[in-house]
Amino acid sequence: MSHTAHIPSHRKPRQRASKSALRAGVAGGVLSTIAVAGAAGPAQAEPVTQTIEMPTITAGLSTAVAASAQATQQIALDLETQAHEEAAAESAAKKAKKAKAEAVRKAEAEKKAEAAAKARAEAEAEAQERAERASRTAERTTLSAPSSSSSGNSASASAPSSAPSSxxxxxxxxxxxxxxxxxxxxxxxxxxxxxxxxxxxxxxxxxxxxxxxxxxxxxxxxxxxxxxxxxxxxxxxxxxxxxxxxxxxxxxxxxxxxxxxxxxxxxxxxxxxxxxxxxxxxxxxxxx
CATH class of the missing domain: 3.90.1720.10 (endopeptidase domain like (from Nostoc punctiforme))
Structure with a gap:
C-alpha cells in the first residue's frame, strides 16, 4: 500500500469524528434549548393562574353590591312601615279626640237632663205636700166643727190642742x-x-x-x-x-x-x- 493511498483512509475517521462532534454539539444545543424552554415554561404559567383568579374578585364585588341593594330596600321598607304607623297613630288620635268630645257632650246633656228632672220632681213633691196639707186642714176643720145640736162645752172639747199636755x-x-x-x-x-x-x-x-x-x-x-x-x-x-x-x-x-x-x-x-x-x-x- 502506498503512503498516499493511506492518507485518505487516515482522514476519514477524522471526518467522522468531526461530524460526531458536530452532531454532539447540535444535540447538546437542542437539549439545552429544550432545557431552557422547560425551565421557562413554569415561569410563563403564573400570569395565567393570576388571570384565572379575577372571576373570584368579580364574584365578591357582586355579592357586596347585592347586599348593599338589599340593605337599601330594607331601609325603604322600614321608612314606609314607619310612615304607615305614624299615619295610623294620627288617625287613632283624631278618633279618640272626637270620641272624648262626644262623651263630654253627652255627659253634659245627661247632667242637664238629670238636674231638670230633679227640679221637676222637687216642684211636684212640694206641690203635692201643699195640696195634702190643705186637704188635711180642710178635713180637720170639718171634723172639729160643732154640730147645731152640740153645746158650747162639747164644741170646746172637740177642738184640737196645739200644745200636748203630756x-x-x-x-x-x-x-x-x-x-x-x-x-x-x-x-x-x-x-x-x-x-x-x-x-x-x-x-x-x-x-x-x-x-x-x-x-x-x-x-x-x-x-x-x-x-x-x-x-x-x-x-x-x-x-x-x-x-x-x-x-x-x-x-x-x-x-x-x-x-x-x-x-x-x-x-x-x-x-x-x-x-x-x-x-x-x-x-x-x-x-x-
Missing amino acids: SSTATGSAAAIVAFAKAQVGDAYVSGGTGPNAWDCSGLVQAAYRSVGIDLPRVSQSQSTAGTQVSLDNLQPGDILYWGGAGSAYHVAIYVGGGQFVGAQNSSTGTVQRSMDYDRPSGAVRVL
Missing part, C-alpha cells in the same frame, strides 16, 4: 227611739228607703223601733194600727203619729216631745224635725 221627757226605750230618729235629721228622702242615709216615712219609723228590738210592719197603714190609739193631747215621746185614717194612713212620723216630731217628709225636705203645728197629724198610736 210629758216631753223620754226614758228607757222611748229615749232610744227618739235619739235614733233625731240622729237621722238631714238624711235624704227616698221612696222605699230603709237607711242608713235615705228613708221614707215608714222606713224611718220601723228602723227607730228596731233599734230597741221591736219589729213593726213596713208600711204606714199597718203602723197606724200597730199599738194602742192615743189622743193627740196625751202624747209621749216615742209615740207614732199618723196622717190619714187609722189603717189607711198615708204618712207616719215619731213624736219626740215638746210638741215636735221627726219624720222623713218628701224629696224636697228630706228627714226633718218640726212642730206639730206645721202639719198636725190625724192621730197617734202607742207601742211601748
